[in-house]
């Protein structure tokens with residue numbers, strides 16, 4: 001019977017030792033030249049002690065000229081290879097899988113830390129006052145698109161060589177892959193835009209390039225939006241079609257999330273939904289997806305109680321339970337579950353009362369990043385940490401990176 005402790009074989013043959021995964025969280029903990037720091041590496045060693053089935057890293061960028069956050073790790077060549085090997089070695093002998101999440105931010109790239117911003121089309125982000133932090137992107141040329149596809153593959157291959165045990169494409173949350181899928185962000189009239197076949201060409205080619213470079217036995221997964229939750233955006237029906245396309249290609253694990261910077265439901269859920277779905281945001285979507293694919297499905301967003309996680313698994317709709325924020329406050333979360341130390345995992349939403357900032361996660365995300373930094377420094381997480389302090393910390397990172405010459 002499926003339960004949180006049961007192991008799980010992926011199509012490529014790799015086995016997850018249980019059904020609990022730490023979902024990707026951008027740690028914003030690289031050096032100013034975007035190498036992994038010892039703090040970042042130690043955080044993973046601590047998480048590995050908790051014995052999850054799978055640890056997915058925060059998004060790693062494929063191009064140092066395209067950053068989501070100032071201290072993202074970037075892997076475009078062998079420059080930081082030793083550090084990557086140390087990072088991958090944190091799970092050696094533990095039975096834990098460690099997958100890098102691979103990403104390009106497209107238009108969701110702050111102007112202060114990116115000289116040029118590229119995207120499928122020149123469509124500005126609609127984020128009220130916060131839009132000022134982003135410039136309108138330059139549409140990608142055909143050659144640039146193929147160059148980015150190639151980069152996804154190269155980054156995955158280097159990370160495999162460093163010792164990571166699988167990888168995940170970031171196809172969610174309004175970043176480049178998700179921009180190509182969206183009829184709002186993608187207004188192209190060539191083979192990359194228009195109908196869904198064209199809009200999904202990019203993700204398909206990214207998957208194929210990675211598979212070509214890492215081979216058939218290396219697990220390759222994707223995080224994808226159930227929908228963008230925007231009028232005229234990527235819909236649930238379209239998302240289901242893309243899942244079927246990727247399933248036919250042989251993808252190993254499909255993680256379901258939703259939302260974009262413009263509509264950040266990935267960390268908020270939908271207050272109008274039933275109580276159950278307020279805890280596991282995209283549950284009704286995954287129930288429908290289950291009927292369309294037999295590939296492994298992972299659900300992330302809102303899980304906080306062991307009973308809800310167990311029910312979702314036993315119901316058969318999903319194969320892996322993903323959690324993000326709780327791992328920042330309970331680094332040993334899986335062993336806490338299996339030893340019955342905790343049945344519930346609180347993950348607060350810190351605020352400072354400035355609406356634009358609070359709404360966009362301008363306080364919440366750095367607050368959780370700071371908890372990760374504490375874990376990486378060998379300290380205990382601190383639930384009473386000040387939201388204002390976290391916000392100042394994020395400004396400092398932006399400022400220092402804006403002065404840094406790549």
Ligand SMILES: Cc1cc2nc3c(=O)[nH]c(=O)nc-3n(C[C@H](O)[C@H](O)[C@H](O)COP(=O)(O)O)c2cc1C
Pocket residue numbers: 023024025026027057058059101170172173223257266267300301302303322323324325326364365366368369
């Ligand atoms: C600090 C922080 C950073 C995040 N960075 C990423 C990321 O790099 N990639 C990603 O796919 N999701 C990212 N997320 C979203 C989480 O993976 C997850 O989808 C979301 O937090 C909902 O899950 P939860 O309710 O268990 O936290 C981030 C979330 C937080 C709080």
